[in-house]
Each structure stands twice: as C-alpha cells, then as structure tokens.
Amino acid sequence: MKIMLVDDSRTIRNIQKNVLKQLGYEDIVDAEDGVIALRLFNEQVPDLMIIDWNMPNMDGITLIRKIREINKTVPMIMCTTEAEKSRVLEAIKAGVNNYIVKPFTAESLNEKLTQTLAKTNAAAGA
Amino acid sequence: MDVRYINAFVRSISNTYETMCQLPVSVGKPQIKANEGPGTDVSGVIGFSGDAAGCVVLHFSFDVASKLATRFAGIDITPEHPDFADAIGELANMVAGGAKAQFDGLNISISLPNVIVGENHSVSASKVAPRIVIPCDTEVGQFHVEIGMEIGKPKTLAAAATQGAAS
Numbered sequence: 586m587k588i589m590l591v592d593d594s595r596t597i598r599n600i601q602k603n604v605l606k607q608l609g610y611e612d613i614v615d616a617e618d619g620v621i622a623l624r625l626f627n628e629q630v631p632d633l634m635i636i637d638w639n640m641p642n643m644d645g646i647t648l649i650r651k652i653r654e655i656n657k658t659v660p661m662i663m664c665t666t667e668a669e670k671s672r673v674l675e676a677i678k679a680g681v682n683n684y685i686v687k688p689f690t691a692e693s694l695n696e697k698l699t700q701t702l703a704k705t706n707a708a709a710g711a
Numbered sequence: 712m713d714v715r716y717i718n719a720f721v722r723s724i725s726n727t728y729e730t731m732c733q734l735p736v737s738v739g740k741p742q743i744k745a746n747e748g749p750g751t752d753v754s755g756v757i758g759f760s761g762d763a764a765g766c767v768v769l770h771f772s773f774d775v776a777s778k779l780a781t782r783f784a785g786i787d788i789t790p791e792h793p794d795f796a797d798a799i800g801e802l803a804n805m806v807a808g809g810a811k812a813q814f815d816g817l818n819i820s821i822s823l824p825n826v827i828v829g830e831n832h833s834v835s836a837s838k839v840a841p842r843i844v845i846p847c848d849t850e851v852g853q854f855h856v857e858i859g860m861e862i863g864k865p866k867t868l869a870a871a872a873t874q875g876a877a878s
Binding site for chain 2: 600
C-alpha cells in the first residue's frame with residue numbers, strides 16, 4: 586500500500602512516517618505542499634493520503650478539491666490544527682474521508698487510518 | 712483581553728506539549744507585559760487575522776527549544792539541525808490552532824509559522840493591544856508565551872464604518 590503524506594512541516598511528515606512504519610506501512614511518499622502532491626498524484630495514484638490544511642503554494646483544501654475532480658475514490662485524511670466544526674464540515678464537503686486534529690497521538694493516527702481503510706474497503710466490496 | 716481567550720491558550724499549551732512531547736506543563740499566572748524585558752534566543756510566531764488581529768509568540772532559550780524540539784521530533788535536534796526551526800514553528804502552530812478552535816463564533820485565520828533564531832533578540836508587536844505573557848515551566852526548563860491580540864475589533868470597526876457611510 587502506497588501512502589502519501591502532504592504537510593509543509595518536515596518534522597510532522599517524519600513523525601507520521603515513523604508511526605506508519607511501526608504499523609507496517611513501508612511504501613510512503615511525501616510532499617511539502619499541494620502543488621508537489623498533485624504532481625506526484627498524477628504520476629502514481631497512492632492508496633491513501635494524509636493531508637495538512639495550511640501550506641504554502643497550494644493549501645490542503647484546494648488539493649482535496651482538485652483530486653476529487655479527477656479521482657472520486659482515493660481515501661484522504663485531513664490532519665490539521667484547524668479544529669472548528671465549520672472547517673471539518675468544509676473538508677468533508679470537499680471530499681475528505683476522515684479528519685485528525687493536531688496535536689495527535691500515534692494511537693489516534695492509527696485509529697483514523699484503520700477506520701478510513703475499513704470504510705473504503707467496505708464500500709469497494711459493496 | 713477576555714480571560715476566556717487567555718484560558719483557551721493555557722489549555723492549548725498544555726495539550727500541545729503533553730500530546731506531542733509527552734511533557735506536562737505547569738502554566739503560571741498570565742500577566743500584562745509591562746516592558747520589553749530580557750531578550751530571548753528562539754521565537755515561534757503565528758499571526759491571527761479576521762475576527763482577531765494580532766499574534767502569539769512562543770519564546771525559548773536555545774537549550775529549552777532544543778530539548779523540546781528533540782522530544783517533539785523523536786531525534787536529537789540542536790539549533791544547527793535543518794529541522795530545528797520547522798519543529799519550533801509547528802509547535803507554535805499547534806498552540807495557536809488549538810486556542811483558535813476554542814474561540815466560539817469567531818472567524819479567524821492563522822498564518823504559517825515564522826521562527827526567529829538569534830541570541831538575545833526581542834520581538835516587537837503592535838502597541839494597540841496589551842500583551843499578555845503566560846509563563847510555562849516544564850522538566851526541561853522554562854519558556855513563555857506572549858499574546859498580543861484584539862478580538863472582535865475588525866468586525867466592530869467594519870460595522871461602524873458601514874454605519875457611518877450609510878448615515
């Protein structure tokens with residue numbers, strides 16, 4: 586399974602990478618903004634994406650909208666400090682499958698990842 | 712500044728450092744900043760705009776910033792490490808975002824983080840709003856969080872301007 590991490594903080598991407606590797610996910614690509622993420626997406630569609638909201642060049646919500654225009658199924662999890670209900674609703678409307686509020690623990694990342702994959706697999710099997 | 716907003720920062724500081732650094736924070740009594748005081752070595756700055764205007768600045772010594780960044784990233788991060796500013800900026804981002812989420816009914820945007828690194832520097836802020844300093848103590852050392860913010864003012868001013876234009 587290929588997972589793409591999109592966050593302008595390299596520290597956050599490294600933390601997420603370490604958690605994912607401990608969970609057994611080895612095929613991980615990362616991008617520091619939406620522009621790079623979209624280019625990587627067009628080269629090879631990942632199986633899941635974890636996306637920050639506030640980034641330079643192209644923010645996460647714009648990236649999600651652009652991806653949903655071309656791909657309706659790839660699971661996307663927003664991982665952000667934007668915690669207000671209005672923001673969560675905006676992200677869901679844009680097409681995210683799940684939402685993690687920073688600060689996050691390894692357990693919460695694992696939980697949301699598992700939830701998202703389970704729902705995606707169930708939908709694919711239905 | 713309303714105590715509800717100060718308390719939002721207090722809760723967010725504790726939550727951020729306990730969750731990301733496994734570090735309990737003893738938060739002291741918030742005080743109005745009377746003068747510039749001694750300088751600092753590392754500052755993480757986040758700007759607020761919209762229904763709140765101003766910024767929050769997290770101030771650290773090199774030693775404390777390095778220890779916090781190391782706990783956060785899970786690798787040894789000295790001030791010379793390429794990810795040092797990134798780690799400090801992301802912690803500031805989480806503190807600001809966590810507080811913002813508790814400002815009910817306000818539409819606020821936060822900036823991307825800026826980090827200033829330099830021995831004994833000071834950060835000047837708007838003199839319009841009083842600046843509140845929140846002292847924080849941890850087992851790796853002390854730091855402080857400075858908030859200079861006007862809340863609700865832009866909307867009030869905009870409404871007044873519209874009213875004035877209409878009358």
